[in-house]
Amino acid sequence: MTDMDIARFDFDFDTTWTAFFLDADRNIYSRYGGRDESTSDGRQTKASLLQTMREVLELHEQRKAAGRLLVKDNDVHPSPAEKLTPKDIPLLRDNHSGCVHCHQVREYRLLQAAHDGKFSRDDLFPFPLPENLGVTFDRDHGHRVKRIEPESAAASSGLRPGDTILRVNDVAVHSEGDVRWALHRAREDQPLSIVARRESDSGDAATSTTELRPPANWKQTDLGWRKSLRSVPLSLGFLGYALGREEKKTAGLADDSLAIKVASIRGSGLATNVGLKKGDLIIELASRRRVRTFEQFQSDQLRAYQPNDTVRVVVLRDGKEVAIEGPFPPWHTKETSVP
Amino acid sequence: MKPTLSLSILLTLAATSVVADQSPHWHPDLTRACEVARQEQKPIFLVFRCVR
Numbered sequence: 001m002t003d004m005d006i007a008r009f010d011f012d013f014d015t016t017w018t019a020f021f022l023d024a025d026r027n028i029y030s031r032y033g034g035r036d037e038s039t040s041d042g043r044q045t046k047a048s049l050l051q052t053m054r055e056v057l058e059l060h061e062q063r064k065a066a067g068r069l070l071v072k073d074n075d076v077h078p079s080p081a082e083k084l085t086p087k088d089i090p091l092l093r094d095n096h097s098g099c100v101h102c103h104q105v106r107e108y109r110l111l112q113a114a115h116d117g118k119f120s121r122d123d124l125f126p127f128p129l130p131e132n133l134g135v136t137f138d139r140d141h142g143h144r145v146k147r148i149e150p151e152s153a154a155a156s157s158g159l160r161p162g163d164t165i166l167r168v169n170d171v172a173v174h175s176e177g178d179v180r181w182a183l184h185r186a187r188e189d190q191p192l193s194i195v196a197r198r199e200s201d202s203g204d205a206a207t208s209t210t211e212l213r214p215p216a217n218w219k220q221t222d223l224g225w226r227k228s229l230r231s232v233p234l235s236l237g238f239l240g241y242a243l244g245r246e247e248k249k250t251a252g253l254a255d256d257s258l259a260i261k262v263a264s265i266r267g268s269g270l271a272t273n274v275g276l277k278k279g280d281l282i283i284e285l286a287s288r289r290r291v292r293t294f295e296q297f298q299s300d301q302l303r304a305y306q307p308n309d310t311v312r313v314v315v316l317r318d319g320k321e322v323a324i325e326g327p328f329p330p331w332h333t334k335e336t337s338v339p
Numbered sequence: 340m341k342p343t344l345s346l347s348i349l350l351t352l353a354a355t356s357v358v359a360d361q362s363p364h365w366h367p368d369l370t371r372a373c374e375v376a377r378q379e380q381k382p383i384f385l386v387f388r389c390v391r
Contacts, residue, residue, distance in 0.1 A: 001387075004369075009385070009387070011387065015389075016388065016389045017386070017387070017388050017389070018386075018387045019384060019385065019386045019387070020383075020384075020385040020386075020387075021382055021383070021384060021385075022382065022383045022385060023376065023382055023383070024373050024374075024376035024377035024380075024381075024383070025373070026369075026373065029382065053384075056382060057382065060381075060382045064380055069380060101389055102387060102389045103389070
C-alpha cells in the first residue's frame with residue numbers, strides 16, 4: 001500500500017479484499033467489494049463478480065468501438081484532482097515503518113484528523129449500507145433491487161424490487177460496491193439522485209431518474225467489526241470485556257443481555273465522566289440491553305452519543321442496579337501511531 | 340496481517356483467433372499492467388488483498 005494512490009483507489013480500508021476495474025489510464029469503471037458486521041465476504045458472490053465483469057467488459061468494448069477508450073466521462077468514476085499516498089499522511093510518514101496495511105490507512109487518517117482538530121463524527125461511518133436507505137440488493141447480481149423496505153426512503157422515492165440501479169449521483173454503478181462508494185461520497189444532508197432501469201412485463205426497459213431523500217443518521221452502521229475502531233479518538237478511560245454465558249448466569253443475567261465488565265479504570269475519559277468504577281457490570285446503554293461484544297458496545301456508544309451529549313448507563317454494582325450518567329468527552333487521542 | 344497487491348489484465352469476452360490470449364495475465368506492478376493494457380486495449384482487474 002505504501003506508494004499506492006489512495007485518493008484514486010479509495011475503498012473501505014477495513015475490508016480485507018477489494019477489486020477495481022480500470023482502463024490503462026487508471027480511470028475506474030467499477031469497484032467491487034465491501035462487507036458488513038456479519039461476515040467478511042457475505043456481500044460478495046461469484047455470480048455478482050461475474051455480473052460486474054460482464055458489464056465492465058461490455059462497456060469497455062463499446063467505448064473501444066466508439067473511439068472513446070481512455071476518455072474521462074460519465075462512464076468512469078470521478079477521479080481526484082491530486083494523488084495521495086499513505087506517506088502523505090504526516091503521522092504515518094513519521095511513525096510507521098515497513099508495510100502499510102489497508103486498515104492502517106484508515107487508522108492513521110483518523111488519528112491525523114484528530115491531531116489536526118479536523119475530526120468529524122461523519123468520519124466514523126464510511127461506506128454506508130444501502131439497507132440504511134431501505135434497499136436490499138440481489139446478492140447474485142449486485143445492483144439489482146431485491147427488496148424495498150416499506151415506508152423507507154427508498155420506498156418513498158418510487159424504487160421497486162427488480163429495478164437495476166445504474167447511477168447514484170455522479171457515480172456509474174455496476175456493483176453494490178459502486179453504490180456504497182457513491183453513498184460514502186454523498187453529503188448526509190443532501191438528497192441522492194438515482195438513475196434506475198425498470199423492465200416491464202413485456203420485456204421493454206425504461207430508464208428514469210428519481211430523487212431519494214435519506215433519513216437522519218442514514219450513514220450509521222455497526223463499527224464493531226472494524227479494525228480501525230481502536231483508533232477512533234474517543235478516550236474510553238477503562239478496560240473491559242463482555243461476560244461469557246456462564247459468567248452471565250452467575251450474575252443472574254440472561255444470555256441475550258448486555259454485560260460489559262469494567263476491569264480497570266485508566267486515566268480520564270468517558271469512564272470517569274460517567275462515574276464508572278472497577279468491578280461495575282454495565283447492563284444498559286442508551287436504554288438498550290441487547291447482548292453486545294465489547295467492540296459492539298464501543299460502536300453503540302459512538303452511534304448513540306457525541307461530545308456534549310449526556311451518556312446514560314445502568315450498572316450492576318454490589319448486586320444493585322445503579323443508573324449513572326455524565327458527559328461524552330471531546331474527541332481526543334494521545335496516540336500518534338498504529339500498532 | 341500481510342497485504343499483497345495483485346493485478347491482472349482481463350482479456351475481453353470478444354472472440355479472438357488465439358485461444359491462449361483468453362487467459363488473464365497477472366502482474367504484480369500496476370505501472371506495467373497499465374502499459375500492457377494500453378498495448379492490448381484491455382481493461383485491468385486490480386485486487387487489494389489483505390490477509391490478517
